[in-house]
Amino acid sequence: MKSTRINNEFFSLKKCSLKQAIKMGLTPEEFELICKNLKRIPNVTETGIFSAMFSEHCSYKSTKKWLKKLPTQGIQVIQGPGENAGVIDIGGNDAIVFKIESHNHPSFIEPYQGAATGVGGILRDIFTMGARPIALMNVLRFGETINPLTKHLLNGVVAGIGGYGNCIGVPTVGGETYFHKSYNKNILVNAMAIGLAKKNKIFYSKATGIGNPVIYVGAKTGRDGIHGATMASAEFSNNTEEKKPTIQVGDPFTGKLLLESCLELMKTDIILSIQDMGAAGLTSSSVEMASKGNLGIFLNLDKIPVREKNMSSYEIMLSESQERMLMILKKGSENEAEKIFKKWDLDFSIIGKITNNKKILLEKNNKTVCDLPLKMLVDEAPEYNRDYKIKNCNNKIHSKDIYIKKTIKEILFKIMENVNFGSKRWIFEQYDSSVMGDTVVTDSESNSSIVKVHKSDKNNFSGKGIAISTDCNSRYVKNNPKMGAMLAVIEAARNICCSGAKPLAVTNNLNFGNPEKKEIMGQIVATIEGIKKSCEFLNTPVVSGNVSLYNETNGKSILPTPVIGMVGVIQDINKVIKKNAKNKNTILILGQDDQKDDGWLGSSLYQEILYSQCDGKVPEVNLKQEKIIIDFLTQIHANDLIIAAHDISDGGLLPSLMEMLFKNNLGMNINLPKKLMNLNRSNIYKLHGWCFGEDQARILIATNDPAKIITKANKNDIKVFDLGITNKKSMIKLGNYDGFSTKKCYNLYESALPKILLD
Amino acid sequence: MRTGIIVFPGSNCDRDIEVAIKKFSNKNPIRLWHKDTEIPNLDLVVIPGGFSFGDYLRCGAIAAKSPIINAIKNHYSRGSAILGVCNGFQILLETDLLSGSLINNQNLKFLCKNVSLITQSTIESPFTRGLRSGSIINVPIAHNEGNYYANDQLLKKLEDKGQIAFKYLDSENPNGSKNNIAGILSENGKVLGMMPHPERAINTYHSSQDGKFFFKSLFNHLLG
Numbered sequence: 001m002k003s004t005r006i007n008n009e010f011f012s013l014k015k016c017s018l019k020q021a022i023k024m025g026l027t028p029e030e031f032e033l034i035c036k037n038l039k040r041i042p043n044v045t046e047t048g049i050f051s052a053m054f055s056e057h058c059s060y061k062s063t064k065k066w067l068k069k070l071p072t073q074g075i076q077v078i079q080g081p082g083e084n085a086g087v088i089d090i091g092g093n094d095a096i097v098f099k100i101e102s103h104n105h106p107s108f109i110e111p112y113q114g115a116a117t118g119v120g121g122i123l124r125d126i127f128t129m130g131a132r133p134i135a136l137m138n139v140l141r142f143g144e145t146i147n148p149l150t151k152h153l154l155n156g157v158v159a160g161i162g163g164y165g166n167c168i169g170v171p172t173v174g175g176e177t178y179f180h181k182s183y184n185k186n187i188l189v190n191a192m193a194i195g196l197a198k199k200n201k202i203f204y205s206k207a208t209g210i211g212n213p214v215i216y217v218g219a220k221t222g223r224d225g226i227h228g229a230t231m232a233s234a235e236f237s238n239n240t241e242e243k244k245p246t247i248q249v250g251d252p253f254t255g256k257l258l259l260e261s262c263l264e265l266m267k268t269d270i271i272l273s274i275q276d277m278g279a280a281g282l283t284s285s286s287v288e289m290a291s292k293g294n295l296g297i298f299l300n301l302d303k304i305p306v307r308e309k310n311m312s313s314y315e316i317m318l319s320e321s322q323e324r325m326l327m328i329l330k331k332g333s334e335n336e337a338e339k340i341f342k343k344w345d346l347d348f349s350i351i352g353k354i355t356n357n358k359k360i361l362l363e364k365n366n367k368t369v370c371d372l373p374l375k376m377l378v379d380e381a382p383e384y385n386r387d388y389k390i391k392n393c394n395n396k397i398h399s400k401d402i403y404i405k406k407t408i409k410e411i412l413f414k415i416m417e418n419v420n421f422g423s424k425r426w427i428f429e430q431y432d433s434s435v436m437g438d439t440v441v442t443d444s445e446s447n448s449s450i451v452k453v454h455k456s457d458k459n460n461f462s463g464k465g466i467a468i469s470t471d472c473n474s475r476y477v478k479n480n481p482k483m484g485a486m487l488a489v490i491e492a493a494r495n496i497c498c499s500g501a502k503p504l505a506v507t508n509n510l511n512f513g514n515p516e517k518k519e520i521m522g523q524i525v526a527t528i529e530g531i532k533k534s535c536e537f538l539n540t541p542v543v544s545g546n547v548s549l550y551n552e553t554n555g556k557s558i559l560p561t562p563v564i565g566m567v568g569v570i571q572d573i574n575k576v577i578k579k580n581a582k583n584k585n586t587i588l589i590l591g592q593d594d595q596k597d598d599g600w601l602g603s604s605l606y607q608e609i610l611y612s613q614c615d616g617k618v619p620e621v622n623l624k625q626e627k628i629i630i631d632f633l634t635q636i637h638a639n640d641l642i643i644a645a646h647d648i649s650d651g652g653l654l655p656s657l658m659e660m661l662f663k664n665n666l667g668m669n670i671n672l673p674k675k676l677m678n679l680n681r682s683n684i685y686k687l688h689g690w691c692f693g694e695d696q697a698r699i700l701i702a703t704n705d706p707a708k709i710i711t712k713a714n715k716n717d718i719k720v721f722d723l724g725i726t727n728k729k730s731m732i733k734l735g736n737y738d739g740f741s742t743k744k745c746y747n748l749y750e751s752a753l754p755k756i757l758l759d
Numbered sequence: 760m761r762t763g764i765i766v767f768p769g770s771n772c773d774r775d776i777e778v779a780i781k782k783f784s785n786k787n788p789i790r791l792w793h794k795d796t797e798i799p800n801l802d803l804v805v806i807p808g809g810f811s812f813g814d815y816l817r818c819g820a821i822a823a824k825s826p827i828i829n830a831i832k833n834h835y836s837r838g839s840a841i842l843g844v845c846n847g848f849q850i851l852l853e854t855d856l857l858s859g860s861l862i863n864n865q866n867l868k869f870l871c872k873n874v875s876l877i878t879q880s881t882i883e884s885p886f887t888r889g890l891r892s893g894s895i896i897n898v899p900i901a902h903n904e905g906n907y908y909a910n911d912q913l914l915k916k917l918e919d920k921g922q923i924a925f926k927y928l929d930s931e932n933p934n935g936s937k938n939n940i941a942g943i944l945s946e947n948g949k950v951l952g953m954m955p956h957p958e959r960a961i962n963t964y965h966s967s968q969d970g971k972f973f974f975k976s977l978f979n980h981l982l983g
Contacts, residue, residue, distance in 0.1 A: 159868070159869075162869050163869075166810075166869055166871075166901070166903075167769070167771075167810040167813065167814070168771065169771025169772070169809060169810075251813070252810070252813065253768070253769050253810060253812065253813025253814075253815070254813075256768070256769055256771065256810070256813075257768055257769075344768065345768065429870055429871055429872050430868050430869045430870070430871070431869075431871060432869070432871045432901040433871055433901075434871065434899045434901060434956070434959045434965075434966075435771060435772060435775070435808075435901060435959075436774070436775060437774075437775040437778055437779075437958060437959050437961075437962075437965075439965075440964045445966075452964060462962070462963055462964055463964075573964045574963060574964065576964070
């Protein structure tokens with residue numbers, strides 16, 4: 001809509017035309033239904049409220065039916081999906097509050113602010129529930145590196161994430177970044193936050209108590225981010241620049257003040273319910289709070305602290321200005337609360353009250369500007385049963401068909417300097433990873449990131465920790481959405497276990513294209529099925545999540561990207577397992593079956609890097625076997641037999657092994673299985689499969705006591721392969737086939753990102 | 760021995776330094792708010808890291824105009840010690856309790872990593888007294904404006920009078936600081952400003968525990 005009209009109160013109150021409704025994102029059918037149920041034509045403000053509530057972002061209208069299938073229960077679950085974030089029990093009186101959320105569309109339009117407000121938004125979701133945020137993670141997807149926009153977007157997004165997280169003082173401890181041409185015009189920025197709360201001090205958003213005051217605190221409302229939720233629920237075309245006014249502007253300093261003031265107020269018992277103003281701002285927060293309590297809400301828009309004069313009711317309701325909270329207080333405690341917010345120099349305003357009429361009633365200049373039954377906005381929001389078609393790639397690629405006539409060394413070097421495998425140091429050093437003093441490891445040192453539970457240490461006990469991992473291999477999901485999603489969950493669990501922790505629960509961020517297309521809807525349906533299967537099997541319920549659809553430009557969709565964020569717990573942080581092996585360790589592969597594993601190169605990083613494409617059947621998934629391997633790892637770790645561990649995923653065995661040797665610059669004479677001893681030109685492909693195949697359910701470990709582990713493994717019927725002993729020579733020898741220096745590999749690995757950025 | 764931590768809006772290492780002070784002095788520090796106008800009789804005042812006032816205008820510039828600054832100056836004239844870490848260092852420069860300035864890192868990016876600091880031979884100071892000059896401690900940095908700048912005259916004075924407490928290893932100067940400077944002392948040795956965070960390197964699970972040398976030496980001296 002043209003800003004000249006919406007900023008005029010007169011137009012806000014005019015009857016809305018169909019054309020205006022469509023511009024706001026409603027379909028003609030949806031608008032017709034609204035008019036029918038309402039028995040009148042809504043005004044522009046009311047229609048804006050409908051369109052925000054009916055947007056994919058707020059209503060989950062395309063996915064609701066399928067999301068219901070996810071497992072959300074478990075003894076560890078205190079709060080599942082439906083609140084600001086999920087909450088799980090980690091023992092004692094401690095609870096972990098966590099969630100992942102996307103800020104994809106805004107980050108493409110304005111990378112710094114898009115990413116920064118993504119971080120700010122997810123942090124608010126966490127402290128709204130009474131938790132102090134203790135860690136941030138982020139999952140990023142960018143276009144191919146030769147695309148000139150990629151550099152600009154990468155720079156802006158990384159600076160934005162750091163800009164918010166560093167300033168507010170919550171450590172960013174890990175995540176992942178991946179580049180692929182499908183993200184050229186639709187990057188992904190998913191931010192995850194984890195908070196620590198007391199089990200008996202969790203705050204919820206459900207409104208209670210007729211007549212209780214509704215309070216607005218935080219930053220003033222401005223003309224930024226207007227209709228952001230709707231923008232994020234539509235495809236891009238060539239005019240993305242025009243969407244800049246829908247971008248929110250973040251202020252981490254105000255965010256920090258809001259965080260501290262809210263936590264201070266939460267020490268009292270005067271907050272009855274609280275919700276942050278995130279997507280669709282004041283609209284969704286007020287509607288959701290009242291509707292959850294099965295009550296009504298009245299707001300006087302003249303009381304809203306505004307940044308500019310003459311903001312219309314439409315703008316006030318649809319603004320997505322950041323760092324704002326809505327809360328319902330015990331009647332009579334307003335002064336006590338106000339004192340705290342004044343101390344932190346934040347706006348505080350009593351803007352309305354809770355009613356019993358089950359309506360949202362808004363008043364401005366003594367005129368009613370909106371009068372809508374909540375039921376119509378929430379319960380009767382559209383829900384679609386969209387057509388879908390699941391497409392899998394069943395073409396099994398044999399290593400013989402795909403192998404390339406290059407030496408192992410040449411291929412390994414190519415993988416090392418590839419931006420998707422190489423070190424992400426250039427990114428993670430821009431994030432403060434050690435503020436708060438509780439970071440134990442980031443995921444550059446261990447398979448998952450671990451932060452200490454503050455004050456859990458006593459006398460000689462160092463304390464317990466929270467392990468976090470984010471994962472998604474889109475190559476797999478594209479070629480088989482169900483298996484790919486299963487593997488994303490499995491990889492997260494493997495990572496948590498490889499750090500010495502126990503997986504507990506999951507949050508997910510489903511990033512897809514346009515769900516109105518059958519194939520895309522098929523990806524969504526199959527993905528949810530896959531997540532459900534793995535999560536049920538591992539007993540890691542999904543307690544929160546986010547869906548981001550319409551990640552498309554001019555009809556071209558991103559690779560399906562269902563991101564899994566998993567958390568786990570480690571009882572003693574001194575038992576964290578890192579990635580780096582030490583000198584004279586024996587390296588074993590747990591789960592390596594040389595009879596069966598033939599070196600799976602379909603959908604692998606090998607295929608992607610050497611062929612610039614990825615197709616072919618994805619690696620076999622065997623949940624039972626995965627669980628056997630991680631349980632075994634946990635068992636031998638309990639016996640203190642593990643020095644280091646690393647799961648074998650992207651790139652296969654050899655690249656994963658190298659990552660274990662880098663830190664201490666170690667060398668090795670790698671043992672080869674008998675069948676690979678005397679290969680010639682006609683069957684050398686077998687060695688490629690062995691080095692780079694991505695067969696699942698395998699973990700590399702470094703130990704000083706291989707015999708003990710092998711005996712135990714035999715008893716448990718687990719196949720183990722002994723790769724050899726590390727040495728200080730910094731040279732890798734691969735039988736008679738190849739030899740290369742660890743240092744050289746490491747230099748290539750570290751050069752991957754700087755190289756593209758300096759180009 | 761009594762310690763106080765100054766909290767500004769936007770300070771975010773106040774809790775971290777509090778943990779370190781408790782651990783090494785066995786005493787609870789008191790917290791002081793930026794609007795306070797008086798500081799009780801303390802042996803040490805700490806200005807923690809963070810983004811006071813959002814780093815708006817210029818790092819530390821707005822904090823330096825806070826009501827508590829006069830009280831800090833009085834504390835200084837009583838001859839008591841002041842430690843500023845990271846943003847605390849930036850604030851001390853803005854208040855003129857220390858000289859020079861901190862500008863953008865050379866690569867114009869925020870940088871968080873572990874660095875090696877060489878302890879310098881200094882004038883008499885509670886902050887360096889228990890540290891061997893030439894010894895190396897490994898601690899994290901996390902800043903965007905940690906590039907210490909001073910003109911040649913001031914640099915010469917700092918060097919000559921032994922006012923430089925810590926330098927980065929020449930081979931790993933992370934931000935472009937003149938003379939590899941990571942931390943400096945006031946003329947009387949009682950004020951230390953440093954960019955690195957010793958409070959983040961004190962526990963077995965931290966990537967380094969070298970911060971304990973710094974705190975142990977400081978509190979041994981102050982607890983006397």
